[in-house]
Amino acid sequence: MGKVETLALAPGSDVPNSALPVVLYRAALPSGPDLATQFERRFAENGWRGLWRNGIFAYHHFHDDAHEVLGIAAGHALVQLGGEAGPEVTIEAGDVVVLPAGTGHKRLSSSADLLVIGGYPEGQERPAILSGGEGGADAAARSAAVPLPASDPVEGADGALLRAWRPAGGQAG
Numbered sequence: 001m002g003k004v005e006t007l008a009l010a011p012g013s014d015v016p017n018s019a020l021p022v023v024l025y026r027a028a029l030p031s032g033p034d035l036a037t038q039f040e041r042r043f044a045e046n047g048w049r050g051l052w053r054n055g056i057f058a059y060h061h062f063h064d065d066a067h068e069v070l071g072i073a074a075g076h077a078l079v080q081l082g083g084e085a086g087p088e089v090t091i092e093a094g095d096v097v098v099l100p101a102g103t104g105h106k107r108l109s110s111s112a113d114l115l116v117i118g119g120y121p122e123g124q125e126r127p128a129i130l131s132g133g134e135g136g137a138d139a140a141a142r143s144a145a146v147p148l149p150a151s152d153p154v155e156g157a158d159g160a161l162l163r164a165w166r167p168a169g170g171q172a173g
Contacts, residue, residue: 002027002094004160012083014132015062015104016140022081022103023161024089025096028071028154035093039071039117048153050125052118056107057129060084063101064135064142066120066127069153070097075114080106083132096154098161102143104132121149 006021029038040051048069056070060083076092083104091097099105107114120127124146130139148166152159 009082060132066124075111077110
């Protein structure tokens with residue numbers, strides 16, 4: 001596996017974001033002809049459900065009731081994280097992005113072959129999709145109250161995600 005990056009995002013004027021960092025796994029899985037199935041298998045083995053195949057919406061949106069994993073199975077994209085003022089990040093086949101609840105995300109551009117495998121921790125499989133500015137002041141509180149996942153979607157029980165999100169001495173759950 002490649003390197004793991006974390007990205008802390010301040011609350012935005014249009015999206016709540018999260019006190020938890022975005023976790024980005026570069027080259028989480030090696031590119032190959034069946035990378036989509038590999039991501040689906042890995043995410044499911046690690047307790048992430050509600051899996052889907054598609055792309056990333058071309059408007060700022062967030063989920064105030066679920067964390068989300070995005071595995072890039074083909075192509076590449078430039079995404080903006082954290083709302084209108086957030087950073088732009090390039091993601092490509094083999095990368096995985098884990099967004100804590102409340103984190104804004106938007107596809108700015110992509111290759112024609114972009115394929116994303118997405119999913120959510122068990123119990124969060126049907127998230128609300130809110131556009132930038134929706135949800136009001138309560139969206140931040142709802143996002144902060146979403147339980148931590150029991151498992152890292154890429155590395156399992158004690159992966160980088162849980163180490164980045166777990167308070168010192170705390171437990172996921």
